[in-house]
Amino acid sequence: MKFFIALAMLVVLAAGQETYTPENDDLDIDALVSNPESLKAWFNCFVDQGPCDKVQTTFKADLPEAIQQACAKCTSAQKVIMKKFLAALKEKSPGDYEVFRQKFDLENKYFGPLDKAIA
Template sequence: MKLFIALATLVVLVAGQDTYKLEKEELDIDEVVSNPELLNSWFSCFVDQGPCNQLQARLKVDLPEGIQQACAKCTAPQKVIFKTFFTGLQEKAPADFEVFRQKFDPENKYFGPLAKAVA
């Protein structure tokens, strides 16, 4: 019985660590979406049309998985970041949003579940 409890505890601890590494304090997403130049910089990085800074490059690595798995590994603050970025890009630059969607979801099967997951 003690072995079972120890294993169960270990599984919970390991599973709890299976989230993305972005901390909310690292990124002021409201500033990004309110500034057209910053928003374009993030968009350009993510769709391989421009350079990436260190934070953008780090997030770009996890972005495809986050989209395909409907942010399953996201913490609550990370879901807010996802939602704010997608909503901001869609509202402020709809043509760019479509380029972004085509890159990461050409078959249009991931963005719907992702939107529900981050709502």
């Protein structure tokens, strides 16, 4: 009986898992990462080195949890956005990528699972 109660609780929890707001899932990430100034502006916002606009603020609010939880609450579009942003930052500005990684994963334990989740 206890098993069935526990199983029912797990089903309820799994069904109730929320995702981050999809309001900006239509972000043109390809245009963003192909523009060095835009990429730098997003990086600066995320690492507290520059101002954030409304869209950046929305992403920034969820960023720490998304990284720590390997994008568990990310929509499919958000996973693509995260993947392309990180890949562009790593390729085009490795120093900035390292600053970003240090800010959100100082102990180097979150980016491995995150990379697998967004692959």
